[in-house]
Amino acid sequence: MFKTLFAKLTMSLLFVFILIGILTLSVTFVATDLYQQEIMQKLNDKVAEHIVKETKIFKDGKIDYSVLRKLFRFLMVLNPSLEIYLLDHEGSILAFSAPAWKVVRLSVDIKPIQHYFSHQSILPIRGDDPRDYQKTKVFSAFPIPFKNGPDGYIYVILGGEEYDSIVERIKSSYILGSSLVVISLGFVVAFIVGVLLFSKLTKRLKTLARTVREFEQNPQDIPVSSEIKKSGDEIDQLTAQFQTMAEKIHFQLDDLQTTDYLRRELVANVSHDLRTPLATLQGYIETLLIKESELSQQQRKQYLQIAIKHCARLNKLVAELFELARLDASETKLSIESFNLVELAEDIVQKFTLRLQEKNIRVQVKYVTTELFVVADISLIERVLENLLENALRFVAEHGLITIALEENHQHVQIKVIDNGVGIPESDLPHIFDRFYQLDKNRHVESNHSGLGLAIVKKIIELHHSIIEVSSIPGRETRFSFTLPVGF
C-alpha cells in the first residue's frame, strides 16, 4: 500500500508527530496540574493555622464538637472546595466537615503531614484523601494542642472533588483549552509543511528514477541532465554519478558493437579465405579421380602441383590465424633477452637470398656499430623483420632496393625497413595493420597471402610496449619503423 518513498516518509512523519503530540500533552497536563497544586497549597498555606488560632475548639480541656461542626459548616459555605478534618497525633480522623457517608478512611498517613511542616520541603506535597482509598491530594495542616495527650492536627484537603477528572479540568480552564487548540493547530501546520518538503525532495528522486528507467529501456540515448551539481546534496551526487555511469555504459556498448562487428567480419574473412583454396583443392583432386585415364602424365603432375600450392596456402593461413589468436590471448609470455640486432638482421637477409637474387633485388643493412644490442623477444622480432622484408620483397620492382637501417638513439634503437617499391596511398595507410586488409584484394586471391602479416607485426610490437609507424610516397618508397630498448 505504502510503496512510494513519499508515502513512507509521510507515514513516518505522522507517527513522529503523534508521538510528540502525546508527549507534549502529557507533559502539559502533568506540569499544569503540579503547578496548580503548588499554587493552591501555597495560597492556602495558612488556612489550617487560622482555623486553629481563631476558633475555640476546646472547652474544659475537651474538644467542643458543637463549635467544631458550626465552624466546619461555616467554612464549607464560604469555600466549598475545602474539606476539613480533625486528626489525632497518629492520623486517625476524629471529626470532619463532610457528610458522614462520604468519608471512607478511618485514618490518614501522618508522614506527608510531618513532611509538610519541615521548611525545606518542596511543594506540592500530597496527603491521603479521606474520601477515597486510593487518591492523594494537596492539603494544608496545623498542629492543634490536646490537653490530655500529644498534639493532633487540623487537616484541610484543598481542591475537593470537583477538579478530579482531566476533562473536567480542560473544560473548566479556558487557557488550557485554548492552548490545546493552538498546539494542535501548530502540529497540523507543521505536518503540512513537512509533507510539502518531502514531496519536493522526493520529486527529484522520482525524476532520477524515471531517467534510469528510460535509460534502461533505451541505452543508446545518454540521459542529459540540465544542471548537474557535483557539489550538491546526495541526490545531486547520485544524479551526477548516474550520468557518468550511463556515459560509460554507452561507450562500452559502442565498443562491444564495434568488437562484435570486427569479429563477424573476421569470421566471414576467415571462412572466405579458407573456402577458396579448399574448393580449388577439391576441384583438382576430383578431376584427377574422375578423369584419371584421360589425363596425360604431365597434366596429372600439373594438377597435383596446383593442389599442393593450395594446401600450402591453407597451411600458412591457419598457422597465421593461430599465431594471431595466441598473441591476442596474451598467452605468449615474452622471453625477453638482450641480443645482437645486427646479427639477427644479417641472418634474416641470408634466408631471403635466393628470392632476392631471383628478382635482382639488393638489400642493405645499415648500422654504425656491429655491437648493437636490444632487449626483446628474439623469435618474435625475427618474425616482425621477416614479415616486413617479405612484404617489401613483393612490392619492389626488379633491381629494386631494400634498406634495413638500425640506429641507436638515446636509450632506444630505431629499426627502419625501407623499400623503393610501389608505395601505399595515404588513404590506405591507417588500415594496412588491420586483419585481412589488402590494398588490392583481387590481386591476392590466387596468391599465397591473406593480409595477416602486418596485423601480426603490430601485435608483436605492442606486446613490446612500442608502436610501429608507417609512411609512404606512392610510386617511390614505403617506410616502416619502430623502436626497441637498448640492450647490453
Ligand SMILES: Nc1ncnc2c1ncn2[C@@H]1O[C@H](COP(=O)(O)OP(=O)(O)OP(=O)(O)O)[C@@H](O)[C@H]1O
Ligand atoms: N612494403 C609495402 N609496399 C607496398 N604495399 C605494402 C607493403 N607492405 C604491405 N603492403 C600492403 O599492405 C597489405 C597488408 O600487408 P600484410 O603483410 O598485412 O598482408 P599480406 O602481405 O597481403 O598477406 P600476408 O602477410 O598474410 O602474407 C598488403 O596486401 C599490401 O597491399
Ligand SMILES: [Mg+2]
Ligand atoms: Mg605480408
